Amino acid sequence: MRITALLFTIALASNAQETQNWLTYSGRIDGQRYSTLTQITPANVKDLELKWVLQTRAPAEPNSKYEATSLVADGILYTVQPPNVVVALDAVTGRIFWTYAHNPSPEARPCCGRINRGLAMLGNTLFMGTIDGYLLALDARDGHLIWSTKMGRPEEGYAVTAAPLVVKDKVIVGPAGGELGISGYLAAYSAETGKEIWRFHTIPQPGEPGHDSWGGDSWRHGGGSIWTTGSYDPESNLIYWGIGNAGPDWNGDVRPGDNLYTSSFIAVDADTGKLKWHFQFTPHDEFDFDAAQIPVLADLEWKGKPRKVVMTANRNGFFYVLDRLTGEFLLGKSFAKVTWASGLDDKGRPVRTGHSTPEGSVIYPENQGATNWYNPAYSPRTGMLYVPCWMDTWSIYTSRVEPYQEGLWYSGGGATHNVPGVRPALVTRRQPDIAWAAIQALDVKTGAVKWQFRMTDVTDSGVLATATDLVFAGGREGYFYALDARSGAVLWKSMVGGAVSAGPTAYAVDGKEYISIPAGNAIFTFGLRQ
């Protein structure tokens, strides 16, 4: 059993293996969400047809979206219906094998929806975080609960919504709750027992480096949540993770300093959790600009030399390329309208031009960001990063003094948007000259926008890139698209009748390729017409 698990890990670590399976949130531990399956091509994608739909029991609350990326292992698809119902089903027919329902404590108070973004897997074990602060291990064969580890008190707002990341024999994840004044961390748990092996405080505790970036006692409820999945580089043995916003969100005056490691990428040793480097995209954030984006790892030729980089289109509106071994800033360029900063200096630090104020300040982009947690995809063939973007959005950012009270919203003000964060129905009457959405293809060597696929309404959809130069993505309008990865042209689309708020998965069973996407309260799986 142990040997099987080890071999599985090695296969995962190599990225190129098991291309028919989708074994981790991004499909690959480098975060690229790039499938090397080649059966579905620009020439035949028009022949995609619906193979099966799984309707779920998910409640129709607007903030209870279906955000989980499905995993697929040897023909079995594993998904999480919100909030914490795991379903194992046949990836070819959609028929259910088993269901495991975790009934969250009534004390659960996830900040931003009763949702889950997916599972991690190692051998025959699945791992799921819960909105009441647990990490669970389940037997993938029958849904049997193997262990349960409490990660934080739900009464204080600790909730686990991110899909964990399996690295070797460890499960890596941290708690969400940045709007409820948690003190965040990233931790490694034994896949075998659930025992915590290491913990990295995303809000440095007294005596830890970076603690002095918090004035007074403000570090105590500083946020720094974890709510998306990280990436892993086996060669350097470094884990990369995006850290959430500082708390309280919109009142920076009560937490003087840069507020490390909020709104940052961290690189930590996979065995010890020791910090190798960090890069803070939005020091002293006042806009809720989490760095909860997927770190995308790639080996690029950079100014004539090979360079190992980590890339991100950040919620704050800038695209960044960093050296992933040192954290050195290589490139930064805005990909949407930005007014909170006039640009980045030569170290990548923003030149601030706007602040959240008691009377309210109109600032671009809006609180939901120029992009957000919705995963991007990178194609090494095209050299482009495909990013779901919210364009021309703004918020009126208002700061207020709010005392911390356990279990209550701790945001220090408010943000009024020109586009709502969530919407219960697929209805929009907002004109595109106010705000719109796009899948943007960024040239990762320059940050230049190579093409733009425009949508009238905004999108919470993740993106998938394939080795046949296809890009799959959806949006809040209920369409699911296949785009030409080189031009952005629409090659195929399907109306799935519900907002797409998850990332697509590509997999193959018995030599046939499938593309699967949750939308609304269902999963839709497509394959080529026979």
Next chain:
Amino acid sequence: MQWKSLLAAALLSAIGLAAQEVHGVTPADLERGLQLFLNNCAGCHGPDGDLVPDVNLASGKFRRAQGDNDLRGIVLRGIPGTAMPPGNYTPEQAGVLVAYLRSLASSGAPKRTGPPGDASLGKAIVETKGQCLQCHRIGRAGSIAGPDLTGIGGMRRGADLEQSLINPDAEIRPDNLTVVAVAKDGKKITGRLMNMDTYTLQILDGSSLKLRTLKKDDLREYEVLKKSPMPNFRDKLSEQEISDVVSYLVSLKERI
């Protein structure tokens, strides 16, 4: 004022609907009610509902409840000032729980027939002489081929477990069915039935212990066994040993 009357009428009609739904209970509803009861109530009330002094839930008589609506209210809100806490149930769950309590009054909780058992002796029998772990799992030990016994004491009553040991064919729960299929090439496939439809069977293959789908068109024949593959322990264990095993299984409340 008229809108208030309308609102009241609408509410009454909604309650009526809910009551209708609850009154139309199925055996599956009662089974879920039993599981909710064992998981949430049996800790204080006992698996037979008669452990709290002067409170016999199986009697069909409730001092603080006139009807099912009152009972659902108690289940959901508890009884302030007493040890009865509020419960975290959906209205539908509260409904099947109450339906289960009502069913106790008509049928009564089944009673074990054997002598008192010793759980520690029962544990030894399960792990050695009984060879139970060759098919069953308890925690991390055993096999996943048969029904999972982890936490079984929170899901089944002692009398039910006793019946499963001495008369395993009497009742096979729908989630413990075994399917035996013969493929067109003559290959025999045996596994636990996980799901089925007009065209396919979903099983946990008993030999590979992997999930797989069988297409009925690919099968020469298949049968969902009416008999349990579980041996009858009436002839293999003494009455005392069976009671020991039952006591041990009843003690398994933890779900991990």
